[in-house]
Amino acid sequence: MYTQALNAKENPSPLGGPEDAQAAARFQxxxxxxxxxxxxxxxxxxxxxxxTRQISQHAHSEIVGMLPEGNWITRAPxxxxxxxxxxxxxxxxxxGLYLYSAAETLGTSREELVDQLLAGRAKYSSIFNYPxxxxxxxxxxxxxxxxxxxxxxxxLCRCSYGPYARAMIRVCKEESFHQRQGYEIMLxxxxxxxxxxxxxxxxxxxxxxxxxxxxxPPDAESQHxxxxxxWKIKRFSNDELRQxxxxxxxxxxxxxxxxxxxxxxAYDEAAGHWRYGAIxxxxxxxxxxxxxxxxxxxxxxxxxxxxxxxxxxxxxLAHAEKRARRAAAADALPQAA
Amino acid sequence: MPxxxxxxxxxxxxxxILRRADDALILGHRLSEWCGHAPMLEEDIALANIALDCVGxxxxxxxxxxxxxxxxxxxxxxxxxxEAGQYRNCLLVEQxxxxxxxxxxxxxxxxxxxxPYYRALTGSRDATLAAIAAKAEKETAYHLRxxxxxxxxxxxxxxxxxxxxxxxxDELWPYTGELFEVDAAEAAxxxxxxxxxxxxxxxxxxATLDHILSEATLTRPAGGWMQSGGxxxxxxxxxxxxxxxxxxxxxxxxxxxx
Numbered sequence: 001m002y003t004q005a006l007n008a009k010e011n012p013s014p015l016g017g018p019e020d021a022q023a024a025a026r027f028q029x030x031x032x033x034x035x036x037x038x039x040x041x042x043x044x045x046x047x048x049x050x051x052t053r054q055i056s057q058h059a060h061s062e063i064v065g066m067l068p069e070g071n072w073i074t075r076a077p078x079x080x081x082x083x084x085x086x087x088x089x090x091x092x093x094x095x096g097l098y099l100y101s102a103a104e105t106l107g108t109s110r111e112e113l114v115d116q117l118l119a120g121r122a123k124y125s126s127i128f129n130y131p132x133x134x135x136x137x138x139x140x141x142x143x144x145x146x147x148x149x150x151x152x153x154x155x156l157c158r159c160s161y162g163p164y165a166r167a168m169i170r171v172c173k174e175e176s177f178h179q180r181q182g183y184e185i186m187l188x189x190x191x192x193x194x195x196x197x198x199x200x201x202x203x204x205x206x207x208x209x210x211x212x213x214x215x216x217p218p219d220a221e222s223q224h225x226x227x228x229x230x231w232k233i234k235r236f237s238n239d240e241l242r243q244x245x246x247x248x249x250x251x252x253x254x255x256x257x258x259x260x261x262x263x264x265x266a267y268d269e270a271a272g273h274w275r276y277g278a279i280x281x282x283x284x285x286x287x288x289x290x291x292x293x294x295x296x297x298x299x300x301x302x303x304x305x306x307x308x309x310x311x312x313x314x315x316x317l318a319h320a321e322k323r324a325r326r327a328a329a330a331d332a333l334p335q336a337a
Numbered sequence: 338m339p340x341x342x343x344x345x346x347x348x349x350x351x352x353x354i355l356r357r358a359d360d361a362l363i364l365g366h367r368l369s370e371w372c373g374h375a376p377m378l379e380e381d382i383a384l385a386n387i388a389l390d391c392v393g394x395x396x397x398x399x400x401x402x403x404x405x406x407x408x409x410x411x412x413x414x415x416x417x418x419x420e421a422g423q424y425r426n427c428l429l430v431e432q433x434x435x436x437x438x439x440x441x442x443x444x445x446x447x448x449x450x451x452x453p454y455y456r457a458l459t460g461s462r463d464a465t466l467a468a469i470a471a472k473a474e475k476e477t478a479y480h481l482r483x484x485x486x487x488x489x490x491x492x493x494x495x496x497x498x499x500x501x502x503x504x505x506x507d508e509l510w511p512y513t514g515e516l517f518e519v520d521a522a523e524a525a526x527x528x529x530x531x532x533x534x535x536x537x538x539x540x541x542x543x544a545t546l547d548h549i550l551s552e553a554t555l556t557r558p559a560g561g562w563m564q565s566g567g568x569x570x571x572x573x574x575x576x577x578x579x580x581x582x583x584x585x586x587x588x589x590x591x592x593x594x595x
Contacts, residue, residue, distance in 0.1 A: 066373035066381070073369045074579075077586035077595035078413050079362075079399070082369075083392045089372050090385035097378050135586055135595070193593050301374065309376025311501070312437045315494025322493060 031232050036162035039105035047231055051161050052106045053122075054233065056113040059099035061125035062092045063117075064298050068132040069141060077135055084181055085138060091174045098171065102163040118303050126284060127214050129292030136189055136196075136203035142182015144204075144211040144249065150175050151245045152215065160232040183252065190256045197257075204253065205261045212276065213284040215242040243273055250274045343410070343418045349522040351405050352425060353532050354466070355415065356568055358398030359426035362416060364447060365391030366579055367434055376437055383483060387444070390476040397469045404465075417587035421577050422570040429512035431567070431576045435505060438491050438498065442505035444484035449545045450516040450538065452477040457533035466531065485549045492553025499554065506550075507558055514563025516542075523568075 023042050030037065037043055066089050073089065076082035100110040116122035127145050132138065153175065156168040189200040216222060216238040228234035236244075253260055264277030286292065345351065368388035375381040399412035429447055434440045455477050458470035491502040517535045519527065526532040543557070550557055566572065586595070 063373075063378070070373040073372055074366060074582040075585050077417075077590075077593075079392060079396050079416055081595055083389060083396070086369055086372065086385055086389050086392065090382055090389065093373075093378055093381045093385065097382070100378070188595060192595075193590065195590060196593055305374040305376070308374075309380075309437065311495065311497050312376035312380075312491070315498030316490050318498075319490040319494040 028230075031160050031230075034232075035160075036165065037160050038162045046227070048106050050228060050231070051164065051233065052103055052108050052113075054228075055099055055103040055106070055164055056108070056116070057123050057125075059096045059103060059113065060117045060122055061128065062096035062099060064124045064128045064302065065145075066092050066096075067298055067301055068128055068130070068294070069138060071132050072135060072138050075135070076138075081185070088142070088178050088181065091178070095167075095171050095174070098167050102167045105163045114306070118299070118306055120290075120299065123288065125214060126287045126292065127210050128298060129287050129295045130206065130210050131294050133206075134199050134203060136186070136199040137207070139182050139185030139189060139200065140203035140207040142178050142180075143186050143252070144182075144207050145214070146175050146179040146182060147249060148211050148214045148245050150179060151241050151248070155235040155241075156233075158232070158235065186256055186258075190258065200256065201258050204258050208261050209279065209283070210287075212242055212246070212279055213281075213287075215239075215245065217281065217284070218279075246274045246276055247272075341418075342420050343414055343423065345406065345419075345423065347522075348405070349525045350463075350531065351402060352522045353526045354398050354402045354405060356425040356427075358395050358402060358415065359424050360430050360447075360451070361391045361398065362395035363424070363426045363576070363579060364430035364444075365389070365395060366583060367430065367432075367443075368440070370434055371440065380437075384440070387476075387480050387483070390473075390480065394469070394473045394476070397472070401465050401469065413587070417584045421572050421580055424567075424570060424572065424576060424580070426567055426572075426576075427512065427515045428564055428567040428573055429509065429515065431573055431579060432509060432512065433575060435508075436501055438501035438505040439509070441484050441487045441491060442502060442509050444480060445488050445546070445549060446509055446513055447516075448477055448481035448484055449542050449549075450513075450535070452481045453538050453541050453545075454533060454535065457538065461532065462530035481545070485545075488549055488555075489552045492550070492555040502553065502555060506555060510558040511562060511564045515565045515567060518565060518568060520568065 024044055027037075027041075027043060027047075037047075069085065069092070070089050073082065073085050076085050100113060103113055104110060113122070117124065127148075132141070150172060153168050153172050157165055157172060159165040159168065186200050186203075189196040219237045219239045222238055229237075250260065250265065262277045264275070266275050267273075268275050287295070290296070347355070365388045368384050368391065371384045372381060372388070375384055395416070396412050399415045402415055403410040403412060429443060432439075432443055434443075452474065455470045455474040459467050459474060461467040461470065488502060491498040493499070517539055519534065519536060523532065523535075527534045546557055587593075
């Protein structure tokens with residue numbers, strides 16, 4: 001219902017013959033020349049599928065991500081914090097809407113994408129399957145989760161697909177504001193009472209490793225990266241982005257006076273990088289497989305909200321149809337003298 | 338911030354400000370409970386937006402209350418350090434969200450009163466209240482429009498949505514009488530030109546409601562018994578749970594800075 005008719009696909013050749021190959025070559029030449037691909041342009045089906053999957057996963061992550069943070073809106077410790085958190089979660093909803101719209105330009109409707117999420121056929125970021133147990137988690141999510149998201153998303157502002165790239169420009173601006181807000185929460189806690197500082201340390205202990213996992217499996221095991229790099233969807237590898245994040249974040253944590261939960265974390269003078277210990281990829285696999293602490297809870301909340309809202313969406317449609325019928329009937333009436 | 342609840346001497350002006358502030362905060366709190374659980378993404382955004390407006394209005398009123406009360410109080414002292422019995426909001430705004438129809442009907446009933454109330458408050462002889470109202474009335478006009486349009490969709494939608502809207506209207510109607518009550522403190526402020534007289538807004542409220550309800554194919558419930566007590570601190574059982582959530586961190590870590 002939401003999909004616009006932008007994508008009457010010009011089937012290049014039913015046989016997949018030379019025309020197909022020519023179109024693909026022209027397409028790749030445009031990508032190599034840093035041109036943006038727009039919704040009505042010809043694109044290989046695999047490019048369309050890859051982007052639909054990536055953009056919709058991104059949208060799902062925004063929507064599921066509203067839950068752990070929304071968890072603290074009613075308990076925010078000051079009115080200023082409450083307003084900021086509410087505005088932040090509202091921003092996430094806005095990002096979700098924006099991204100579903102970008103995905104729709106590739107020919108899949110928002111309903112279909114949401115159905116995929118609710119049926120468990122689509123993924124969302126593993127990070128949102130961890131619980132927000134204290135107020136410091138709101139600070140840690142802003143600082144670390146949004147910080148990691150920005151590392152991932154800044155390069156996407158130059159993604160070859162125009163609608164996604166443009167969406168990312170706006171999303172990144174808001175995310176960087178969220179990240180500063182989160183860090184400021186952590187700073188306030190670290191300058192506060194011993195209990196508050198302990199709360200901040202505990203949050204870092206719980207969120208640090210899951211945040212490193214947000215960048216995805218190590219390059220050696222990544223399934224999608226090569227082709228995505230060629231299509232200029234992904235410009236840096238998982239490990240490159242993870243390293244950038246660690247390098248940027250460790251000094252921030254030190255400034256807070258917090259300790260990273262990694263005894264192997266050490267500065268490599270020669271390379272100019274912070275070296276980190278081994279990531280527990282088994283945990284990552286388990287969370288992706290649905291066994292994280294909150295996977296079932298998050299999906300249940302999304303399904304419950306969707307099911308509870310069904311009668312509302314039906315009512316809105318029924319009313320719109322009634323109005324349209326009444327307007328048509330009024331138009332059909334002979335003009336009164 | 339000390340551990341204890343605030344001990345306040347409520348002048349009529351302070352009571353008048355706190356009634357507006359508490360209405361806004363508690364309604365904002367209720368609306369914020371929807372965040373992430375609304376029937377559609379657009380409504381997650383819209384309800385969060387209205388909640389944000391309410392929290393913003395509450396902050397403006399509390400800041401003024403702090404100025405009037407003196408003694409170095411802040412907006413947060415009023416929100417986080419008063420007992421349920423010290424809250425001055427009307428009973429309507431603390432009622433649970435219910436289903437989406439319950440939330441929409443509560444919003445229509447409150448906004449149909451509050452929007453013209455704020456507009457009248459822009460003419461207050463109290464310059465601060467007039468300024469807060471001037472900013473807030475643009476927001477409340479949207480709240481009324483948004484919730485009114487939804488009530489029309491629900492009432493004139495499906496049989497189920499009509500029945501749910503009807504039920505919500507019947508359940509919440511007894512909380513509308515309190516909106517128009519005037520006690521001695523309120524009367525003094527009305528007399529001084531500080532606050533508008535809510536009784537003068539009754540006809541407008543009825544007309545607004547009748548207009549929305551007729552489009553929604555619903556009817557205004559007959560008068561009937563009206564609940565009361567919120568303005569004097571006699572609340573429903575719900576408010577205690579709202580404050581248990583809202584005040585938990587401040588109460589658990591007295592004096593901490595957040």
